[in-house]
Amino acid sequence: MTKYKLEYLWLDGYTPVPNIRGKTQIKEFDSFPTLEQLPLWGFDGSSTKQAEGGSSDCVLKPVSLFPDSQRKNGIIVMCEVMMPDLTPHPSNMRATILDDPGAWFGFEQEYFFYRNGRPIGFPESGYPAPQGPYYTGVGYSNVGDMARKIVEEHLDICLDAGINHEGINAEVAKGQWEFQIFGKGSKKAADEMWVARYLLQRLTEKYGVDIEYHCKPLGNTDWNGSGMHANFSTTYLREVGGKEYFEKLMKAFADTREDHIAVYGPDNHLRLTGLHETASIHSFSYGVADRGASIRVPHSFVNNNYRGYLEDRRPNSQGDPYQIASRILKTVASVPTA
Structure with a gap:
């Protein structure tokens, strides 16, 4: 088993321009993980303009991953921000956009x-x-x-x-x-x-x-x-x-x-x-x-x-x-x- 450094990235709730945020968690895998193996994770949305302090939990849903050559066993994990019930957060533009692999x-x-x-x-x-x-x-x-x-x-x-x-x-x-x-x-x-x-x-x-x-x-x-x-x-x-x-x-x-x-x-x-x-x-x-x-x-x-x-x-x-x-x-x- 190898301990991987997973850098979860997401877009915050600032307007008109969101900032990209990131934090790291350590997880063990037999080999470089697939997207499906990566867990959901949470963060304090009250610190990123995505929630109120009295109900601040937001969820990070991995959507793509990239090797991070600047960190030993590093992986960058791009995420969508979800509500606690796993519906897309209002700031989550990625979840609502048109997509077409032919585009x-x-x-x-x-x-x-x-x-x-x-x-x-x-x-x-x-x-x-x-x-x-x-x-x-x-x-x-x-x-x-x-x-x-x-x-x-x-x-x-x-x-x-x-x-x-x-x-x-x-x-x-x-x-x-x-x-x-x-x-x-x-x-x-x-x-x-x-x-x-x-x-x-x-x-x-x-x-x-x-x-x-x-x-x-x-x-x-x-x-x-x-x-x-x-x-x-x-x-x-x-x-x-x-x-x-x-x-x-x-x-x-x-x-x-x-x-x-x-x-x-x-x-x-x-x-x-x-x-x-x-x-x-x-x-x-x-x-x-x-x-x-x-x-x-x-x-x-x-x-x-x-x-x-x-x-x-x-x-x-x-x-x-x-x-x-x-x-x-x-x-x-x-x-x-x-």
């Missing part, structure tokens, strides 16, 4: 490294040289002496965990980076994104650096904000598609613009200004290879008879991938395929 999602998570109230690489007052050389940049003057070390280490940890991490790059603003997660099925893709976020935040503890997910941390300045562009496709979109279906789909996205914005992350009005490669929050647009559109249409999609994937550029870096993926699927499901 594929690729999330592009942008973020800033922060220390002492400003992005790393920024001077104590004022700003560094203007944007331009930082995107996919190299060299100390562009990326500093810490960021690349962290993102490379985070990449390895994610790959060790079996997360489908697809890449990293320095972003447009100094101190800003991005990683990409791809998954088949909205729940799987979102689980892996939340765990990847957790692993990044845990990693930076030892570097004395915070991760800033706010979509426009530098406010009304000429510095880019942070998004979480959502690349998506369905079986029908990949295999059948067609221009007529695509145009109906875009109309459906236009008609549900406000519904999408409502779950695409708070403070998006600060980011979706029509500047810095964004579309205005007040309109909907699409265009081939247009990074300033609400939905960017790849050349490969058009050249393949309107089949493949599309990129919704409106979700922001604080957004909940469960809700983002579910909202996209609701809109896609509203368009007849016959």
